[in-house]
Amino acid sequence: MMRRRSAFTLIELLVVVAIIALLISILLPSLQKAREQAKAVVCGSNEKSQGTAMLMYNNDTDHYPAEHMQTQGRAWFTSWAPRIRKYTQNDTGVFYCVSSDAAYRWQKKFTGRGDAYQPDLTALGYEPGEDPIEGTAYFFTYGYNGCGIEQYSDPNFGLGVHAKRRNNPNGNDPEAPLRELRTARVLRPSEMIMIADSNTDGNSDSEISVDFDYPSMFPGRRHNDGTQVLFCDGHAERIPFDRLMARDEIARRRWNNDFQPHKELWAD
Numbered sequence: 589m590m591r592r593r594s595a596f597t598l599i600e601l602l603v604v605v606a607i608i609a610l611l612i613s614i615l616l617p618s619l620q621k622a623r624e625q626a627k628a629v630v631c632g633s634n635e636k637s638q639g640t641a642m643l644m645y646n647n648d649t650d651h652y653p654a655e656h657m658q659t660q661g662r663a664w665f666t667s668w669a670p671r672i673r674k675y676t677q678n679d680t681g682v683f684y685c686v687s688s689d690a691a692y693r694w695q696k697k698f699t700g701r702g703d704a705y706q707p708d709l710t711a712l713g714y715e716p717g718e719d720p721i722e723g724t725a726y727f728f729t730y731g732y733n734g735c736g737i738e739q740y741s742d743p744n745f746g747l748g749v750h751a752k753r754r755n756n757p758n759g760n761d762p763e764a765p766l767r768e769l770r771t772a773r774v775l776r777p778s779e780m781i782m783i784a785d786s787n788t789d790g791n792s793d794s795e796i797s798v799d800f801d802y803p804s805m806f807p808g809r810r811h812n813d814g815t816q817v818l819f820c821d822g823h824a825e826r827i828p829f830d831r832l833m834a835r836d837e838i839a840r841r842r843w844n845n846d847f848q849p850h851k852e853l854w855a856d
Contacts, residue, residue: 627687628811631785632824637682638730638783639822641675646771652782654751654768655734655795656723657712659705666721666794667751668732669694670713685729687810688788692727712751721794731786731796731807737843738853739799745844747774747782747820769845776847777820784817784832785810798833798843807832 645653653671658664669683676682680694697719702709709720721728736745748768774780785808786793797805807815809829817832818824819842831839837849844850 624687624812627685628814628816628826631685631687631811631816632826634682634685635730635783635816635818635824636822637676637679638672639818639824641672641682642782642820643822644675645672650771652747652769652771652774654748655732655746656749657708657751659708663705664723665702665705665709665712666723666728666732667712668734668747669721669728669730669794673713683728683730685785685808685810685816688729689727692729692788694721694728723792723794725790726793727788727790728793729786729788729808730783731792731794731805732783733781733797733843734795735797735799736845737798737840737850739797739802739805741853744769745846745848745850747845774820774845776841778823779842779847780820780845781842782818782820784808785815798840 642652653668655666655668656664657667673680673683680696684693696715698715698717699719700717701719702714703717705720706716709718710716712720714720732747734746734749735741738745740749744767746769751768781796784796786796787804787806787808789804791804792802795805796807799805807817807829809815811826814826814828815832816824817827833839835854837851840849840851840854841847
C-alpha cells in the first residue's frame with residue numbers, strides 16, 4: 589500500500605515566511621542600535637587615547653594646544669590634533685570615529701600644499717612637507733573646544749584658539765585673549781569639555797562650539813542621537829545631543845574653563 593508523501597502547503601509556507609519577516613522587522617532595529625552602541629564604545633576608546641595623549645602634552649608643555657593657527661593670508665590649519673599625535677605613536681586612527689564615512693579618516697598626505705607654510709606647520713606637529721588639516725573643505729570626525737560658549741570672546745573661555753606663528757612674532761600674541769591656555773586655568777577638568785564628535789560637514793570640523801551663531805561648529809549626534817564627549821581629565825562619556833546643547837547653567841558651565849555659565853553671553 590503506497591503512503592502519501594507529506595509536504596508543506598502553499599499557505600503553510602506563506603505563514604512561515606510572514607512569521608520570519610515579522611521577527612526580522614522586530615529584531616532589526618535592536619540589532620542596528622546594538623551595532624551603533626558598539627561603534628560608540630570604539631569612539632569612546634579613541635577619545636580616551638586622545639585624552640591620554642593630551643595629558644602627556646600638558647605635562648610636557650603646561651598648556652593646552654590652541655585649536656588652530658591662522659596665516660596672514662587668512663588660511664587656517666588645525667593645530668591641536670597634530671600636536672598630540674606624537675603621543676599616540678603617530679596613530680592617526682584614534683582621530684577617526686568609526687560611525688563616520690571611511691573617507692573622513694585622517695591620512696597623511698604629501699602633495700606639497702603645506703610647503704609654503706613651513707616652518708609654521710612643523711611647529712604645529714606636522715611632518716616636513718605634510719599636508720595640513722585645513723579649516724574649510726576638510727572632513728574631520730573630532731572637534732576641539734577652543735572657544736567655550738562664545739566664539740572669540742574676550743576673555744576666551746575655551747582651551748585656546750590661536751597658535752603663535754613662528755615667522756610672525758607680532759601676530760597672535762601669546763598674551764592676547766585667544767592665547768593657548770595654561771593647564772591650571774581649567775578649574776574643573778572632570779567637568780570641562782575638551783573634544784567631542786564633530787558634525788562632519790566639511791566646515792570647521794576640527795572645532796566644536798555651542799555658539800548658536802556658528803551652527804557648522806555644533807558637535808555631531810551620530811551615536812543614537814548622542815555625542816561622545818571627552819573631558820579634560822581624560823574620561824569620555826556619551827551625552828544626548830539636546831542635553832549637551834541645552835541653554836541652562838549645568839550644560840553651559842561644562843564648556844568654559846572657569847566653570848561659570850556666563851549667561852550674559854547666551855544668544856537670545
